[in-house]
Amino acid sequence: MIEPREATPSGNVLAFLAGALAGAFAVRVLPPVIAQLAGAMRDPFDDLTADHRHFVRLLRSMEESGPDEPVRRTALLLRLKRGLAAHAMAEEDVVYPLLHDEAEVEEEAKQLYDDHGDIKIHMYALERMRKDDPAWRGRVRRLRMIIEDHARQEETVEFPRLRRVLRDGGMTRMAADVQREKSLIL
Numbered sequence: 001m002i003e004p005r006e007a008t009p010s011g012n013v014l015a016f017l018a019g020a021l022a023g024a025f026a027v028r029v030l031p032p033v034i035a036q037l038a039g040a041m042r043d044p045f046d047d048l049t050a051d052h053r054h055f056v057r058l059l060r061s062m063e064e065s066g067p068d069e070p071v072r073r074t075a076l077l078l079r080l081k082r083g084l085a086a087h088a089m090a091e092e093d094v095v096y097p098l099l100h101d102e103a104e105v106e107e108e109a110k111q112l113y114d115d116h117g118d119i120k121i122h123m124y125a126l127e128r129m130r131k132d133d134p135a136w137r138g139r140v141r142r143l144r145m146i147i148e149d150h151a152r153q154e155e156t157v158e159f160p161r162l163r164r165v166l167r168d169g170g171m172t173r174m175a176a177d178v179q180r181e182k183s184l185i186l
């Protein structure tokens with residue numbers, strides 16, 4: 001009778017490593033790839049504009065929240081932080097480089113990066129601030145105004161400018177790349 005061969009310890013280790021690698025591949029690599037494929041079918045500028053509306057809604061809720069609602073303020077701030085991180089990554093790693101290289105507006109692209117820096121500094125201050133601080137509402141309001149100005153510039157000037165210079169293939173590729181970047185954070 002032939003005895004079934006037992007897996008050697010090194011075979012077990014290899015099987016484990018293969019499984020771990022496959023798992024890591026599925027978790028780390030597949031979502032961005034799937035997002036990239038799905039994203040190619042959406043209008044990236046509409047998608048980014050919808051994000052802007054979402055941020056303003058969250059900021060208004062933060063402004064309206066009271067000092068007796070620290071948990072709500074913290075939850076809203078975290079939602080905003082997560083959304084801004086994904087949005088900023090897509091713009092900073094895809095949209096602004098295209099503005100710089102394809103639309104050839106160097107100064108304008110750098111100004112947009114600079115605006116994101118201001119937004120991050122305000123977010124840091126809000127994270128550090130006690131959630132019942134009387135200055136909360138004013139700081140949120142200032143952040144909302146910065147984000148509204150920045151979004152207006154993108155929606156009315158920079159996105160249309162980029163839309164004009166990108167050919168069909170360029171738009172499809174940008175749409176896919178925007179979704180891939182966002183999926184790395186979400």
Ligand SMILES: [Fe+2]
Pocket residue numbers: 091112116150154
């Ligand atoms: Fe932006």
Ligand SMILES: [Fe+2]
Pocket residue numbers: 048052087091151154
């Ligand atoms: Fe934006």
